[in-house]
Amino acid sequence: MAQPDKPQDLIFVESLVNLGLAMGVLITVEGVETEAHIALLREMKINYLQGYAIARPLEAEAVADFVRSFVLGVGDADTPMLALYQHLGWVRAAAESVMNHEGYEHTELAACPITTWLHAHASELPEVETLLAEHETVHILGREILQVRQSGTREELHRLLGQLHGHSHRFQEGLGQAVKDMRDNAAVAKAQPPPSENTH
Incomplete structure (x- = not known):
């Protein structure tokens, strides 16, 4: 995921996302670690995310409870x-x-x-x-x-x-x-x- 001090990272992510969307490919972004990442990816219309902002690694028996109770953070809707x-x-x-x-x-x-x-x-x-x-x-x-x-x-x-x-x-x-x-x-x-x- 893009780092705030490396704008080229975001350009790289955006380019891959645009390519995937143009090809009709389902896009999942990994490395989503903060609410700011969630907000940024929502601006980019990405719906599938993976990373510590979603969850830390879980034991197999904890997955069912996590899926039932998880609510995605709102992120920062006003990010520029x-x-x-x-x-x-x-x-x-x-x-x-x-x-x-x-x-x-x-x-x-x-x-x-x-x-x-x-x-x-x-x-x-x-x-x-x-x-x-x-x-x-x-x-x-x-x-x-x-x-x-x-x-x-x-x-x-x-x-x-x-x-x-x-x-x-x-x-x-x-x-x-x-x-x-x-x-x-x-x-x-x-x-x-x-x-x-x-x-x-």
Whole structure:
């Protein structure tokens, strides 16, 4: 299963899943160890999972009771991980186009899944306007790299690439902190008892 610090793992999983689905093959993902893994795979429409998030190895006589009582964890339904990985995919493509002197297909801002996710959760996210602006800057720089690839100099490309990496890193850090704050706020709200009704 994908590790959070290795986005290429998720791209590999997603590629295999898409291949299997296109072939009509039943997909089972192994190595599912956390609720975040469950949520991510649910976003990818995977229904068959195996790993410690489901169960540790069981003695044969315990299997029947496990099957009768097991309930799959809900995972984190609000994770932006898959959208972020897809966003980072074209950021990597832009960077590689500078290093390998090749063109690439730019994902427009409106079509980026992170745009959809940010707007869907805008009311819950602190600093959402800052996040939206930083995200847009990353896309603008990606488009500039594509344009400069046609007639610009190597120095211009490397300057833009440095800016792209800087803004992309700031966006990822800001998004991570905002999502953490959003979930902390939701947990606090859930833990608070509902207001008592005034009976006077």
